[in-house]
Each structure stands twice: as structure tokens, then as C-alpha cells.
Amino acid sequence: MTIHQRLLMPNYSLLNPEAIQIPEDKPKVEISVPEAKGLRLVKSRQSTTLLFRYRYEGKREAKVLGKYPDLSVEEAVHLALQYQAQLSKGINPFLEMQKKAALPTFHEFFEKYYLPHAKQNKKSWKDDRSRFINHLQSTLGAIKIDQVTSAMLADALIQVNESGCKNATVNRTRALMSSILKMAFERELIEQNPMMRVKKYVEKNQIERYLSDDELKRLMLVLANAKEYGIENQIIIGIVEMLLLTGARKSEVLLLRWADLDQSNHIWKLNENKSGKPRIIQLNTEAQRIIRRMSRKYEYVFANPKTGLPYNDIRKTFQKILDAADIQNFRIHDLRHNFASMAVNNGCDIYVVQHLLGHASPTTTQRYAHLRQDTLRNASELLANRINNARPDSTI
Structure with missing residues (x-):
């Protein structure tokens, strides 16, 4: 035919x-x-x-x-x-x-492309992996990367929220989703990022906790006389004092090595902080005194003498200290808040406090820096006095 x-x-x-x-x-x-x-x-x-x-x-x-x-x-x-x-x-x-x-699934893309990149560029890559496994793998993992829709993403976040997670955790999960899909867009695997249509959850920001003058006095009394309160671990006492005096993160103090210290210049060299950038902490006289109390027998300054390694958890002893000082609703990380608050309220510029804490942005520092009412009142009175001093004499 x-x-x-x-x-x-x-x-x-x-x-x-x-x-x-x-x-x-x-x-x-x-x-x-x-x-x-x-x-x-x-x-x-x-x-x-x-x-x-x-x-x-x-x-x-x-x-x-x-x-x-x-x-x-x-x-x-x-x-x-x-x-x-x-x-x-x-x-x-x-x-x-x-x-x-040939396009990968959401899970395949995370494992093949996103996670290797995160390992090289993010100190917190393990948090991303854990967050993906706990919150995203079961709901989105098997879906082709180009088939993921805004509705799917929103539904996944609803499940995270309904599982009992706070809005802050939901937003961290949303940020991970966005980073994954942004990378997929940059690799031209998807035509647009569907996260653009998924709104953030409203976070109820917790009031930053700091110590009142009386609480600070009670805390210092307990730290100076710990054994009288039944607290025997002097190394953890030193850790708490170090946190209070430097504003450093708990992990930074726990992992402090003798090799990180330049004691002649009173400098603590942090090769890598939370953001993955090196920074230097100037050690004040009291911090130097605490360090000199520690044994040089181990690699770590505040080593657990039973293992020679850093402590895994100091919360139990920290709670004993708080109970002895009659301090309620105070976390270990609040010592960092307290350091920032005291620095600002004693006249330190926010830029200086930013570098003391090792923040990449002053916006982050501002969140920690609580200004007490008397500080604000004094500042207001100072400005009023300067204005009044510029007034002409009221006599005619």
C-alpha cells in the first residue's frame, strides 16, 4: 500500500x-x-x-x-x-x-545535591539532615522534585505544626524547604520555586531572660561557695562562670582547648564558630583566673576528669546552682543573653557587643540586648537636660 x-x-x-x-x-x-x-x-x-x-x-x-x-x-x-x-x-x-x-525525587535531590553542599558550607548541616528525616522525608521524599507544589509544602508544614512543634521549628523546616528548592531552581530542574507562595508561621518571640541585680548577687554567692550548697563539681562551676563572664556559647566553652589560648596576650582563638567563621575572644581578668584553676592534664580546658573529654551535659549541675540561688525559669543559654544585656546597660556600643558575641549581624545582637527601664530613663533624662540647657533664660 x-x-x-x-x-x-x-x-x-x-x-x-x-x-x-x-x-x-x-x-x-x-x-x-x-x-x-x-x-x-x-x-x-x-x-x-x-x-x-x-x-x-x-x-x-x-x-x-x-x-x-x-x-x-x-x-x-x-x-x-x-x-x-x-x-x-x-x-x-x-x-x-x-x-x-530522570529528575530526582525530593529525597534524592536532598541526598545527592543539597546535603553535600551543606556539609561544606554549614556547620549546622546535621540539623538540616535531622530536620529533613523527621519532618519532610515521609511527606515529600518520594515526590519528583518538579512535581512538588505549594499546596504540598503547606500541607507538610501543617503536619509539622500538628505534631506538636512550635512555630519557630515550623519556620526552620520551611527555611530548609526553601533552600532545597532554591538550589533545584538554580540547577534548572524546576521552573520556579513553589516556596514563594508558602507563608511563614507567626512566631511568638520569647522574652529574653536576664538576671536582676539581686539574682546575680545570689548566683555569684553560690558559685563562690558551691561546696557549702552541696555542689562538688568545680569544673562545671568554672564552665558556668566562663559563660557568665564571656558571653560565649555553651558548646564553645565545653570544646575550649588549651591550644586555642594565647595566654600571653589573653586571647581565645575560635577557629570556627556557629556561622563557620573564625573569631577572637578577649579574655578579661576573671576569665583568665578561671582558666588558670583548670588542670593542664587534658587537651580540653574544662575536661571531664573521668574521660578526659568535654562534658556531654551540664544541665543537672546547672539546675542545682539555680536552685541554690533561688533563680527560676533560667536556661544555660540565658547566660549569653545576660552578658549582652549587661554590656548594653553599662554603656557598650551595640557594634562592640556584636563583636563580643561573635554575631554576623547587629540585628541578631539587638535581640539579646535588653535595655532596663532605668537605663532608658537615664538616657531620656540626659537628653532632656541637654535640651533644657540650650533654652534661653526664662527671665524677661
């Missing part, structure tokens, strides 16, 4: 492929479907196939769309029209389908 004969086949064959007869001298027959350019119906003695023939970049190509009756002629026409529309724009629809089939 010639091409001309195929094109002239009556239209009834589209509705009834079973009625198409195969010539005795041919193993099969191929018939054009006039409703869609390039669509062919190929019938052999064993099966009927719907085939799409097309040209791309000057080359003739063919793609099997499916077997009849699993794929109807009407469905094949619909597909063929879609493919022709893409071809008219210079797009090979079948290459696009191959690319999509």
Missing part, C-alpha cells in the same frame, strides 16, 4: 480499528489518522499500535504512543496534537519527557 493510498483510507477506520484489513501479502498496514499530523495507526496480525512520526532538527523520528485498545484513537489524537504544538515551538516533547523521568 502506497502513502497516497494510506492517506485516502476512509475515516471510518478511526472509529473501528478492528475493521481494518491487512492485505495477505503484507505483515502489517500503516494508516494515517487525519485529525492529527504525524499520527499513524499500525496494525499487524498480532496487535494494533498508535505511532507518532515527526521531524526534529531535520531528522525523521518515530515514537510509539501505545497499544490499542489500551490507548484509544481519540486519546492518541489528543497526544499527537500536544506534541505537534511543542514541535512547532522547537521543543522535542519526547526529550523533555526523558529529562523529567
Whole structure:
């Protein structure tokens, strides 16, 4: 059968492929479907196939769309029209389908691309991994990266929230989602980042806790006479004092090594802080005194003498100290808040406090720096006095 004969086949064959007869001298027959350019119906003695023939970049190509009756002629026409529309724009629809089939799932992308990058650039990459496993893997992990929608992301965050997590944790999970999808967008695996339409949760910011003058006096009394209060561990006493005096993070003090200290210049060199950047802490006289009390037998300044390694947890002893000092609702990290508050209230510039704490941005420092009412009142009175001093004499 010639091409001309195929094109002239009556239209009834589209509705009834079973009625198409195969010539005795041919193993099969191929018939054009006039409703869609390039669509062919190929019938052999064993099966009927719907085939799409097309040209791309000057080359003739063919793609099997499916077997009849699993794929109807009407469905094949619909597909063929879609493919022709893409071809008219210079797009090979079948290459696009191959690319999509090769796209990773959300979990595969996280493991193959995001996590290796995070390990190299984020000190907190373990938090990202834990957050993904706990909150995202079961809900989004199996979905192709380009199939993740804003609705899916919003639903995943609802599940995180309903599991009992606070809004701050939900937002940290949202930030991880956004970072993953931003990377996928930059790698041109998705056309847009669906996180743009997923709103943050409103966080109820906790009031930063700091010590009152009376609480500080009671705390210092306990630290100076710990054994009288039944607290025997002088190393943990030293850790608490160090936190109070330097504003350093708990992990930074626990992991302090003798090799990190330049004692002649009273400097503590932190090779890597929370943000992954090196910084230097100037050690005041009291901090130096605490360090000199510690044994140099171990690599770590505040080593657990039973292991020679840093303490894993000091919360139990810290709570004993708070109980002895009658201090309520105070966390270890609040010692850092207290350091910032005292620095600001004693006249330190916010820029100076920023560098004392090792913050990358003064915005973060501002969150810790609580100004007491008497400090604000004194500042207001000072300004008022300066204005009043500029007034002309009231006498006429």
C-alpha cells in the first residue's frame, strides 16, 4: 500500500480499528489518522499500535504512543496534537519527557545535591539532615522534585505544626524547604520555586531572660561557695562562670582547648564558630583566673576528669546552682543573653557587643540586648537636660 493510498483510507477506520484489513501479502498496514499530523495507526496480525512520526532538527523520528485498545484513537489524537504544538515551538516533547523521568525525587535531590553542599558550607548541616528525616522525608521524599507544589509544602508544614512543634521549628523546616528548592531552581530542574507562595508561621518571640541585680548577687554567692550548697563539681562551676563572664556559647566553652589560648596576650582563638567563621575572644581578668584553676592534664580546658573529654551535659549541675540561688525559669543559654544585656546597660556600643558575641549581624545582637527601664530613663533624662540647657533664660 502506497502513502497516497494510506492517506485516502476512509475515516471510518478511526472509529473501528478492528475493521481494518491487512492485505495477505503484507505483515502489517500503516494508516494515517487525519485529525492529527504525524499520527499513524499500525496494525499487524498480532496487535494494533498508535505511532507518532515527526521531524526534529531535520531528522525523521518515530515514537510509539501505545497499544490499542489500551490507548484509544481519540486519546492518541489528543497526544499527537500536544506534541505537534511543542514541535512547532522547537521543543522535542519526547526529550523533555526523558529529562523529567530522570529528575530526582525530593529525597534524592536532598541526598545527592543539597546535603553535600551543606556539609561544606554549614556547620549546622546535621540539623538540616535531622530536620529533613523527621519532618519532610515521609511527606515529600518520594515526590519528583518538579512535581512538588505549594499546596504540598503547606500541607507538610501543617503536619509539622500538628505534631506538636512550635512555630519557630515550623519556620526552620520551611527555611530548609526553601533552600532545597532554591538550589533545584538554580540547577534548572524546576521552573520556579513553589516556596514563594508558602507563608511563614507567626512566631511568638520569647522574652529574653536576664538576671536582676539581686539574682546575680545570689548566683555569684553560690558559685563562690558551691561546696557549702552541696555542689562538688568545680569544673562545671568554672564552665558556668566562663559563660557568665564571656558571653560565649555553651558548646564553645565545653570544646575550649588549651591550644586555642594565647595566654600571653589573653586571647581565645575560635577557629570556627556557629556561622563557620573564625573569631577572637578577649579574655578579661576573671576569665583568665578561671582558666588558670583548670588542670593542664587534658587537651580540653574544662575536661571531664573521668574521660578526659568535654562534658556531654551540664544541665543537672546547672539546675542545682539555680536552685541554690533561688533563680527560676533560667536556661544555660540565658547566660549569653545576660552578658549582652549587661554590656548594653553599662554603656557598650551595640557594634562592640556584636563583636563580643561573635554575631554576623547587629540585628541578631539587638535581640539579646535588653535595655532596663532605668537605663532608658537615664538616657531620656540626659537628653532632656541637654535640651533644657540650650533654652534661653526664662527671665524677661
